Amino acid sequence: MAVLVVAEHDSKSVRKATLNAVAAAQKLGSDIHVLIAGHEAGAAAKAAAQIAGVAKVLHADAPQLRDFLAENVAATVVSVAKNYSHLLAPSTSNGKNVMPRVAALLDVQQISDIVAVEGADSFVRPIYAGNALATVKSRDPLKVITVRTTAFDAVAAAGGDAAVEKLAAPADSGLSSFVGRELSKSERPELTAAKIIVSGGRGMASGENFTKVLEPLADRLGAAMGASRAAVDAGFVPNDWQVGQTGKIVAPDLYVAVGISGAIQHLAGMKDSRVIVAINKDEEAPIFQVADYGVVGDLFQIVPTLVEELKK
Amino acid sequence: MKILVSVKRVVDFNVKVRVKADGTGVETANVKMSMNPFDEIALEEAVRLKEAGVATEIVVVSCGVQACQETLRTALAIGADRAILVNTDAELQPLAVAKLLKAVSEREKPQLVIMGKQAIDDDANQTGQMLAALLGWPQATFASKIRLEADRAVVTREVDGGLETDAIKLPAVVTTDLRLNEPRYVTLPNIMKAKKKALEVLTPDALGVDVTPRLTTLKVVEPAKRKAGVKVADAKALVDKLRNDAKVI
Ligand SMILES: Cc1cc2nc3c(=O)[nH]c(=O)nc-3n(C[C@H](O)[C@H](O)[C@H](O)COP(=O)(O)OP(=O)(O)OC[C@H]3O[C@@H](n4cnc5c(N)ncnc54)[C@H](O)[C@@H]3O)c2cc1C
Ligand SMILES: Nc1ncnc2c1ncn2[C@@H]1O[C@H](COP(=O)(O)O)[C@@H](O)[C@H]1O
Secondary structure, X not given: OEEEEEOOEOOOOEOHHHHHXXXXXXXXXXXXXXXXXXXXXXXXXXXXXXOOOOOEEEEEEOHHHOOOOHHXXXXXXXXXXXXXXXXXXXXXXXXXXXXXXXXXXXXXXXXEEEXXXXXXXXXXXXXXXXXXXXXXXXXXXXXXXXXXXXXXXXXXXXXXXXXXXXXXXXXOOOOXXXXXXXXXXXXXOOHHHOOEEEEEOHHHOOHHHHHHHHHHHHHHHOOEEEEOHHHHXXXXXXXXXXXXXXXXXXXXXXXXXXXXXXXXXXXXXXXXXXXXXXXXXXXOOHHHHOOOEEEXXXXXXXXXXXXXXXXX | OEEEEEOOEEEOOOOOOOEOOOOOXXXXXXXXXXXXXXXXXXXXXXXXXXXXXXXXXXXXXXXXXXXXXXXXXXXXXXXXXXXXXXEOOOOOOXXXXXHHHHHHHXXXXXXXXXXXXXXXXXXXXXXXXXXXXXXXXXXXXEEEEEEEOOOEEEEEEXXXXXXXXXXXXXXXXXXXXXXXXXXXXXOHHHHHHHOOOXXXXXXXXXXXXXXXXXXXXXXXXXXXXXXXXXXXXXXXXXXXXXHHHOOOO
């Protein structure tokens, strides 16, 4: 039986998280189909057909799918579920919103946020903020899975040539409607796809300091910007910058933590980064226990000097 | 309007959990337990809606062992009116909890169920969405703002790119994110008052729910530790390390 990956897309293209989910699906060794649920998302369906290793694209096009409301997308996924052994989606906010609804409608216990595939029914997933890794075996005939994107190297976005098949979407549930969206605008790389991330914590002391002190460093490094919960709660930066157990999970080549203490919940979101740098005035801060390179001192002196050094 | 709030008893967020030597799970004996932080936020929201005259009654539900009564007493002290324990020693997975909460919802007929987005022990982030599916209700997950109108809720949600607002018809399920509110502390007089509030005990059998786990845990291990790094003197030394040793820039 084939496996289905529910794609994350923006109507025009397929988001990188989808490529990580396809990589996880490949470990199952079956044909991979990708579902594009949306409205006027033909370009995304075409892009999905080009993903390496994808055998077929299902394209459900309907106005009620435009905003990816959970009720309508879940019904669409459920309508084709019987053709598949596994249903996967990346652990994005959409994936987390939709897939448990799919699972419950199919009477399946979802397996959240897998980091490894051990077999067709066994998967590894982090629990307790990543302080433990559990291997679980599912007894459900169908598996519903969300994929931690940082744990699977993305497959190539090109090289495939899959057929695109139209799929009729079930009628609008009428239960929910989309009102609006306030997306943070940024020219920077997306946090979960960035190679370098510069993150600030409570030590930044204000939103203004993020702009004045941290941004020049991010600019120099071509980095995305992130934050601790404390910095988001304090209103320094928007919520979608939060890295951690309950924010975004990232694993860039370089993660620079500035004025972040390193609480368990923050480490849960970044400790799989390849190289970690910590800048903190408290030499006892737990962040130094995971940092490859630590600088103890006042960030307001160190960061500007760092920017100067990087120019050399 | 009646509001149902689910509260899970979990290992306190400040505890650094240890994996058991035999690899069957994590140490929970003699470990501080608390209400799941996202459920505190859910309850706080319900209490504020009651204080604002929007909600008339708050019922809190917990599923699990007898000790969940402590969590429910805390919830009553924070401002819930009544509590229900669905008592079982069995391991409960999100689908089973959602089925129990569905059975409770069918008895209580709330207009709104507010739940945490995620339990910080299993990190599943499923139960609210599952409950909504089983009831055939709409859902609004990861809420940072809830506005109730006559027959609908307008909910601002924390999503990957920023914020999104959806309108959902009542009855509905909402799950909370961190920025929805700041939960209050429990006061001593309220703890005393809570002792007199009703706490009903039910069982999965009485509710007609089969809670048999669908996932078997084969093993639990500690993640690989990062090897200890080095402290460098200053920004100049750091740049040197990043360029020449780590070669990341
Ligand atoms: C349910 C729950 C979920 C959570 N989820 C997350 C999550 O997803 N992500 C997350 O990050 N947190 C999360 N947290 C919060 C977490 O427990 C910590 O409170 C938070 O990470 C602390 O943020 P911080 O390190 O910025 O602040 P603090 O812990 O206050 O640390 C600030 C640091 O800045 C340093 N500093 C101050 N001034 C300077 C200066 N001038 N120069 C250099 N260093 C300086 C200090 O020495 C200190 O180490 C969660 C908590 C709960 C209960
Ligand atoms: N055993 C339980 N008792 C009561 N509520 C629960 C229980 N398990 C999960 N929940 C609720 O479901 C939310 C999400 O949990 P989870 O899906 O396990 O991450 C929690 O924040 C609780 O509100």
